[in-house]
Amino acid sequence: MNDMTTEETPRLRALHTVSDDHVHALADLLIDCVEGGASVSFMLPITRERALAFWRKVADGVARGERALLVAEDAEGLLGTVQLVLDQPENQPHRAEVSKMLVYRRARRRGVGALLMQAAEDLAREHRKTLLVLDTSSAEAERLYARMGWQRVGVIPGFALLPEGEPCGTTFFYLALQERA
Numbered sequence: 001m002n003d004m005t006t007e008e009t010p011r012l013r014a015l016h017t018v019s020d021d022h023v024h025a026l027a028d029l030l031i032d033c034v035e036g037g038a039s040v041s042f043m044l045p046i047t048r049e050r051a052l053a054f055w056r057k058v059a060d061g062v063a064r065g066e067r068a069l070l071v072a073e074d075a076e077g078l079l080g081t082v083q084l085v086l087d088q089p090e091n092q093p094h095r096a097e098v099s100k101m102l103v104y105r106r107a108r109r110r111g112v113g114a115l116l117m118q119a120a121e122d123l124a125r126e127h128r129k130t131l132l133v134l135d136t137s138s139a140e141a142e143r144l145y146a147r148m149g150w151q152r153v154g155v156i157p158g159f160a161l162l163p164e165g166e167p168c169g170t171t172f173f174y175l176a177l178q179e180r181a
Contacts, residue, residue, distance in 0.1 A: 010072040010079050010112055012119045018059035018069060025078045026058075026071075027051035033102045034163050039137040039170075040100055044163040058083065058100075068127070070119050072103075072112050079107040082116040084124055084132075096124050098134035101141070113144050125177055132175045135159075137168045150175045 015022060027048060034046045042050065061067035066087035072079040080103035084096045098120055103112045124132055134150075136142060137160060146152065150173040159170035 008074045010074050010110075010115060012070060012072050012115055014119075014123060015062060015069045015071060018055070018062050022071075023052060023055040023059060026055045026081060029078055029081060029102050029104060030054065030100075032104050036105045037163060038102070039160050039162050039168055040102065041160075042163065043161065043165065046163070061087075067099075068120075068123050070116055070123065072116055074107075079104055079110075080112045080116055082120050084120055084127070084129075086127055086129075094129060095131040095133060096127065096129045098132055101134075108140075113141070114148065117144070117148055121175065121177060130177050132177060133172070134174075135170045135172045137162070137170050142171055142173075145173050148175075 018026075028051075030040070030042070030051045031046055031048065033040060034042045034044065042054075058067060058069060062069050064087075066085070068084040068086060069081065070083070071081045080101070082101040083099040085099050086096050088095055088097075098117070101113060101116060101120075103116070121132065134145070136145070142152070153172040153174060155169045155171045157169045158167040160168055162168050
């Protein structure tokens with residue numbers, strides 16, 4: 001059992017094929033985050049079947065090249081994930097949306113989110129994207145994005161619901177990607 005006192009640097013990788021094992025591990029992560037109060041499109045109680053169905057749909061999008069899926073892992077397994085929605089309308093080929101940045105509660109405050117976000121930015125550059133957008137209802141995530149240079153656009157009050165059903169505001173951010181020197 002990891003007591004989280006050892007600081008192993010997570011391994012990051014893009015999943016080009018999403019196996020059934022990946023789907024099950026990602027479903028566990030989604031359930032952990034929703035049960036922890038994350039407003040990530042799901043309400044409580046979240047069933048394993050709903051979580052599995054979601055990740056199978058994501059896997060299909062990855063297989064079609066519509067999404068990129070990044071994961072962070074350590075010796076014990078999955079720590080977190082983030083997606084890039086690459087398939088955008090024809091008048092927006094230059095942008096991607098960052099979606100479902102999820103980190104296990106047991107792995108938070110270890111830099112996993114920052115590593116995932118940096119990897120997402122790098123992958124977006126590889127796909128020749130020059131603009132990224134995202135939204136969040138998490139104050140902790142807002143601080144991370146601001147530290148990483150994302151620009152806060154504003155808050156829409158009552159945009160979504162927290163897992164227990166209370167309305168919450170959602171903050172929108174963007175990042176203009178620059179070429180690395």
